[in-house]
Amino acid sequence: GAQSGRWAAFQERHRLSCEEAARLLLDAYEYRGLVKHTGGCHCGAVRFEVWASADLHVFNCNCSICTKKQNRHFIVPASRFKLQKGADNLTTYTFNTHRAQHTFCKTCGVQSFYTPRSNPDGYGIAPHCLDDGTVQTIVTEDINGKEWEKAVKEHKTIRDMSKP
DSSP: OHHHHHHHHHHHHHTOOHHHHHHHHHHHHHTTTOEEEEEEOSSSSOEEEEEEOSEEEEEEEOSHHHHHHTOEEEEEEGGGEEEEEOGGGEEEEOOTTSOSBEEEETTTOOOOEEBOSSOTTEEEEOGGGBOTTSOOEEEEEEEOGGGHHHHHHHOSSGGGGGOO
16 A cells, blocks of 8 residues: 555665664654664773653762762663673672672773662663763752662652653
């Protein structure tokens, strides 16, 4: 019918295989209202893509490790994050409860994402490790990581940020 003609014309116009066109369509439907950000570490060994709003809600935590690393991050569900390359070039640091997984590049040492203690079912993404062009605004919220349990318990939305 008419739709198969539209589909074939779309694939041809954009030079896409059937699988590439289907992925584009599914991504557009599943991630409505979100944009695909890409990013990675400094040396390029680690690359990822993440679907999130163009307007980011970034946490500025003052816990011991976030203070030392100047770690600011926004949280996404694991289903919206895809490591494109560099799994073999990542190493992980943990401490205290060992729930947070602080992953970083073995070559350049940059932590472009990690698994936060507050949201072990998601990822904390460093907005400064995103490629240019997809972020419209950044709103930063301070969180008292020195009193982590109290801060997370009192926060109204942080636990839900890793839910699809």
